[in-house]
Amino acid sequence: MNKRSxxxxxxxxxxxxxxxxxxxIIWYGFSIVLNAPWEYDKAKRNSITLSxxxxxxxxxxxxxxxxxxxxxxxxxxxxxxxxxxxxxKRSLIYHGLITFYETIYGFAFGTGLGILxxxxxxxxxxxxxxVMPWIITSQTIPILAIAPMIVVALGSAGFSGLxxxxxxxxxxxxxxxxxxMVKGLKxxxxxxxxxxxxxxxxxxxxxxxxxxxRSTPYLFTSLKLGMAASLVGAIVGELPSGGGKxxxxxxxxxxxxxxxxxxxxxxxxxxxxxxxxxAIISIIQRVVLKRMALEL
Amino acid sequence: MVYFWGAIVFWILAWGINxxxxxxxxxxxxxxxxxxxxxxxxxxxxxxSILQFDVSPVILPPPSAIYYKFISxxxxxxxxxxxxxxxxxxxxxLIGCGAAFLVSLIADKFKFFERGxxxxxxxxxxxxxxxxxxxxxxxxxxxxxSKAAVVAVMVFFPILVNTVQGMKMSDKIHKDLMQTxxxxxxxxxxxxRLSTAMPFIFNGLKxxxxxxxIGAIVAEFFGSPIRGMGFRIxxxxxxxxxxxxxxxxxxxxxxxxxxxxxxVLLEKWVTFWHPSQRGRA
Numbered sequence: 001m002n003k004r005s006x007x008x009x010x011x012x013x014x015x016x017x018x019x020x021x022x023x024x025i026i027w028y029g030f031s032i033v034l035n036a037p038w039e040y041d042k043a044k045r046n047s048i049t050l051s052x053x054x055x056x057x058x059x060x061x062x063x064x065x066x067x068x069x070x071x072x073x074x075x076x077x078x079x080x081x082x083x084x085x086x087x088x089k090r091s092l093i094y095h096g097l098i099t100f101y102e103t104i105y106g107f108a109f110g111t112g113l114g115i116l117x118x119x120x121x122x123x124x125x126x127x128x129x130x131v132m133p134w135i136i137t138s139q140t141i142p143i144l145a146i147a148p149m150i151v152v153a154l155g156s157a158g159f160s161g162l163x164x165x166x167x168x169x170x171x172x173x174x175x176x177x178x179x180x181m182v183k184g185l186k187x188x189x190x191x192x193x194x195x196x197x198x199x200x201x202x203x204x205x206x207x208x209x210x211x212x213x214r215s216t217p218y219l220f221t222s223l224k225l226g227m228a229a230s231l232v233g234a235i236v237g238e239l240p241s242g243g244g245k246x247x248x249x250x251x252x253x254x255x256x257x258x259x260x261x262x263x264x265x266x267x268x269x270x271x272x273x274x275x276x277x278x279a280i281i282s283i284i285q286r287v288v289l290k291r292m293a294l295e296l
Numbered sequence: 297m298v299y300f301w302g303a304i305v306f307w308i309l310a311w312g313i314n315x316x317x318x319x320x321x322x323x324x325x326x327x328x329x330x331x332x333x334x335x336x337x338x339x340x341x342x343x344x345s346i347l348q349f350d351v352s353p354v355i356l357p358p359p360s361a362i363y364y365k366f367i368s369x370x371x372x373x374x375x376x377x378x379x380x381x382x383x384x385x386x387x388x389x390l391i392g393c394g395a396a397f398l399v400s401l402i403a404d405k406f407k408f409f410e411r412g413x414x415x416x417x418x419x420x421x422x423x424x425x426x427x428x429x430x431x432x433x434x435x436x437x438x439x440x441x442s443k444a445a446v447v448a449v450m451v452f453f454p455i456l457v458n459t460v461q462g463m464k465m466s467d468k469i470h471k472d473l474m475q476t477x478x479x480x481x482x483x484x485x486x487x488x489r490l491s492t493a494m495p496f497i498f499n500g501l502k503x504x505x506x507x508x509x510i511g512a513i514v515a516e517f518f519g520s521p522i523r524g525m526g527f528r529i530x531x532x533x534x535x536x537x538x539x540x541x542x543x544x545x546x547x548x549x550x551x552x553x554x555x556x557x558x559x560v561l562l563e564k565w566v567t568f569w570h571p572s573q574r575g576r577a
Contacts, residue, residue: 251430
């Protein structure tokens, strides 16, 4: 390290805590600034003058603030998870579970499709040449933006419930898996492939005993990206489905009725969901790679 | 019936040609054909399946209908394109990338800040940031400004993480050389560190082109003036005018590919020295 690293050597906790504290302070500041006009307006109508202390306490406890404070969001999340029945439509856990299922289905399909495509691309040159350019092009199309339309179209074709949304998630999550797995399956050394050949291994044996194990580190990296993409797909897919379920719907209804607390609590639950799903993959990754002795 | 089997036969023929091409030696012109043949055969099968199975245009319009709609409503599509892609996505992209670049310069200068900002940035880059769209639309109104704000926030973290990573890539030996030249901080930054960081920065810039368009279109679902690609999609889809929706999708695809292609060209021009660019020009 260089001489500037005088606080801790490689410690990340202190800087992270500092920055988060800084963000929270700024957040409280902004909620005063953004919510103040409404309070001034109210005070003017009741013809009273606001002291600074009053202004601060009132801007931090509005019912429909422009920017709710962190403690309001925390309280809202607490109220809508712990104090509600899980089956209630007011419960964030209920909405979160719906989004979770959509994400997992989409993620599973996307991963499966991605791995199959990757095997096809690695083993068949014609597939690689004709499909690969389209896979790349498919991601320059802002598919997420047309997700609502796909949901409507599939809905009118008789698919309803989780499926249309899971398909959007799948579309978003297969791409990182294809790209990662093509790299991973090709990461076996020529020397190792030759060795397999001297043992007269069949193509399937080379795939399962050499290429697949070699590709696991790449697979886990792709899975994390795919999971994040899949959750985004699920949330956006919910926007037009009109089912009245899921975190995305919760945010949309919050935005329609001007209920900012719903938007923010939905946003934070989505972040928590994304964080924990990715954390789970990381744990599996660590265990698996350790057992395969691939962890350095 | 004839159309459908014709399309299937065409597809099999095209695939045969592709297999033949794949066996030939690598050549620039020949490698253009497989993706085109594949795309055309998909179009044929799409069109023929709709004729064959009598699919209602409410579910999936045939490519020909989309083409006619596209040609006949170019003025509307152009207006939507300007509103969403230029005013919303492009301005937000520039603001977001610029801000991320400045912050990463600060992070590079102060290591303490960098150690904190990298994990947070990595975490936030994986978050469904699109969720802030309703909030920003509420703050900045229905105009293009709110869309630019959504795009700016969405592209911020990927660019930040990539740039900070790229700035670490310059070798110690090169930095020492700059020191022996008595180069100032800014000279080292400009002539060595930013140049070596460029491949990473462009990696982020490329990822963000798609994000920018997505952000601008999705933000319009939460409220927009009476034009824009997101607005058109969200109003035409419930009316089952799916040919118009698909025409917008075509515009989005073209805009996305052009945007991406533009950044790739810029990358080729800036990082011509990088191994991944050599021998491909």
